[in-house]
Amino acid sequence: MQTLTQIYSDRVADGTLRPDPAQEAVLPLFDRLQSDLSQASETKRGVLGFLGGRKKPQAAKGLYIWGGVGRGKSMLMDLFHENSPVPSRRVHFHAFMQEVQAQIFAAREKGLSDTLLPVIETVAQDLRLLCFDEMQITDIADAMIVGRLFEGLFERGVTVVTTSNRVPDDLYKNGLNRQLFLPFIEIIKDKLEVHHLHSPVDYRQGRLTGTPVYFSPINDDTRATIDGIWADLTGNATDTLTLKVKGRDVTLPKFHNGIARATFWDLCGQMFGPADYLAIADAVKLLIIEDIPRLGRGNFNEVKRFVTLIDALYEAKVRVVASAVDEPESLYVEGAGVFEFERTASRLREMQDKDWAQD
Template structure:
């Protein structure tokens, strides 16, 4: 059986990947998880093991891979997932927690005293491996349940491999009632090997080198260019992401591996506030905003939301690609918000610089 190191080397030889010592150092760690999973007996997990009377395999010690944006974390996890020797699922962490919250709510409506239990059993019934992309905790509802959730998954033999932009100690940093969350960090360190992918190269940034990131006006050619950029960065992925923020659903129509794509009206045509845009900025590492219109007194509220959105993306150093009716300085030239928009125009211009967002 070919190892992950063999597969990676073959892709380098084919020109599909560039050799990177920091990435290569991760491969033996993932191969260790893969090997230990392959060596386990083919037992059943969850309720199936209890009904059948067969002892379920114990969870293998997984991997928590963290590091900066664009260093190849998701690529390495996908390589591992593609060659997993056991039933597995790969999912973005935000989307997973949305499913968990929905499952807990359904269990509560059914009168179940321990609402997390049925959710754990459902997840563990058919898989032995969970691969998470972008583990991060921003919602207090998630923070209060992840400890018991993961304890249940580990107890039922589910192994976890995850990527994150944060070291475990910085998860849910400065969050409300964070002291109640700290046992989860201890659990992560105990059940997952923590490794820092410290590559000096931002491959995502490199793919945009020399590529404009602000297009105006919006023509068929511009739309085709955006489609090409999306395909290059995501492979043409079509999945979406729903963020739950203070009881509201914030939907990013297109999302893959931290890259999001949405129209102006998707983001600013709804009654979103600063918290919603902060959640977007926290979940996204590259944002494509399409069809930014002329901003006037007739769409004053939408313009205000756009200002808040750009502020959130700017402060979070989210690389941003835009298509718009005009240049930043000419988007909002009349109306009560025109003066305040000058700062937003300046930020949009600054965000076009090739080196913007670099550490």
């Protein structure tokens, strides 16, 4: 089996990747982990063959790779996952926690006293490696269970690799009852090797450099252009992401590696509020908003939601690609709140700058 260093070198040689010293510095950590997992797997087979038992090997020390948006963290993790020597799963952290919460609810409906234990057993049953994209904790329900959840997975021999935009000490920063969450941070530091991928190059931003990010009017050409941007950034991924916000499902129809794609009506045609848009802004690093219509008195509620959405994206420094019937300043020219919408138009214009949202 090739090491990640060898795979990376081959892709640099064939022009698929360009060499990056910060990315190259992480490769030995992945190579070490690949070796540890392979050795543990061999040991397990030997023990089972001799004892006829079902003992699971200890989890290898995993990895926590953090750094700015677009530095290549997810790309490296995906390469590692694709070449894993053990049964593995790659999943966005938000999506994983949604699955966990759903399973906890199902266990509660069955009247089980310990609703987390069967979840741990189910997740660990056939896996040796879990790869999480963009670990971040924003929901108190998640914050209160991740410590025991991960301890249970580690005890059952599951190794974790995760990417994040935050150093472990900043997870769930300023969250409610954060003191109850702090032991999880210590678990992360103990069970995962923490590495800062500190590249000066934002490859995600670079792929948009020189490319317009706001398209009007809406026609076949603009739709084709946005299709091309989506294909370039995600490989035409078809995953979805559902966020649980105060008991509501907020679904992004297309999502991959922090990049989401949705229509104006997906985002603003439903009764979403500030909390929903803040959750989207926290989960997404680039959002493609399609088919922004002419706005006016007849869709004033949608206008208010759109204003709130853009404010949330702007404050969180989320990159936006959009298609609309007209330029930002001409989207909403009559009706209540026209003056306030001028700020939204200004922000949409500012967010088109190629250097906007740079770390």
